[in-house]
Amino acid sequence: MIASVHRCQVYLVNAAAPPTISTMSTAPPPSGVSPEPIASPEAAVESSAIAKLFAVLLAGEYAAFYRLIDESRMAPDVRSKIAIARMAASEIGHFDILAEQIAAHGLDPAAAVERYRSVFDQYHQVTTPKTWYEALVKAYVGDGLAADFYTEAAGALPADAQAVVASVMAETSNSRFAREQVAAAVAANPSLRSPLTLWGRRLLGEAVTHAQWVLAAEEEVADLLFAGTASLQGVASFFDTIAEEHGKRMSDLGLG
Structure with missing residues (x-):
């Protein structure tokens, strides 16, 4: 069922128009940070692609932090609020790692967030939870989808970029309380x-659709x-793998 729902989302032709992705700023990085030397045209293309990938991930971490703060207002008790706060803190940790890498590539992290924030804002607008349990499912599923995307993307990256992804992935277990x-x-x-269960499927479908907009x-x-x-x-293979992992995660929640 998950796979079939996923396939309906791939290359949607009647979906709402994707949000505009602005032009990346060429503002200089913070003082003391110099761009890495480029050895060849091929290396320049790869470096640019990696910088843009990190910029997308950075905007995602930024959006996730603020959405967790917003949605934590539905938490019924202090223990739950603390758990959500820990998740939000981990997002900022991920943000800092990626921001450092983006600056090293000669880009401004704030401009990177501005470039992609509309995509993530739209995703969160159409997946705003109405209950605490919907918020918990979104927190757990969202954390897992991000981890799956990092894992799948890492295999296509050179060793140094893989190390960055690994350092971000080192702290992705703060959503276990939601499960x-x-x-x-x-x-x-x-x-x-x-x-x-229907809510979880919607989260997957919207995540896939918005990711496709960025890739396009x-x-x-x-x-x-x-x-x-x-x-x-x-x-198709990339998103099929993510959908399969999503199905396993839904089972962990007692859903699916």
Whole structure:
């Protein structure tokens, strides 16, 4: 079922128009940070693609931080608010790692966020939870989808960029509390299962659609991730893997 829902999302022709992605600023990086030397045209293309990929991820971390803060208002108790705060803190940790790398590539991190924030803002606008349990599912699923994207993308990157991804991935377990709360709630009240399952599928579909918009707008990033494969086949395989992992995660929640 998850896979079939996913395939309906791939290359949507009737979806709402994607948000505009602005031109990347060429403002100089913070003082004391110098761009890395470029050895060849090929290396320049790869470096530019990696910088843009990191910029997309940076904007995602930025958006995730503020959305977690907003959605934490639905938390029913102090313990839950603290757990959400820990998740938000980890997003800022990821942001700082990526911002340092973007500056090293000669780009302004703030401009990078501005370039892609409309995509993430639109995603969060269409996936705003209405209940605490929807917020928990979104937190757990969103954290997992981000981790899956990092994992899948890492395989296409050179060793130094893989190391950056690994350092970000080193702290992606702060959403476990959400899994425990949702699983316990569904076990105690089975009527929650159906609506939360549909909610989880919607989160996946919207995430895939918005990711495709970014890839369509950034050919360098798409070429970096899917080099050596037929583009349609490579993209489909990429998102199929993410959908499969999403299905496993939904099962962990007692959904699916």
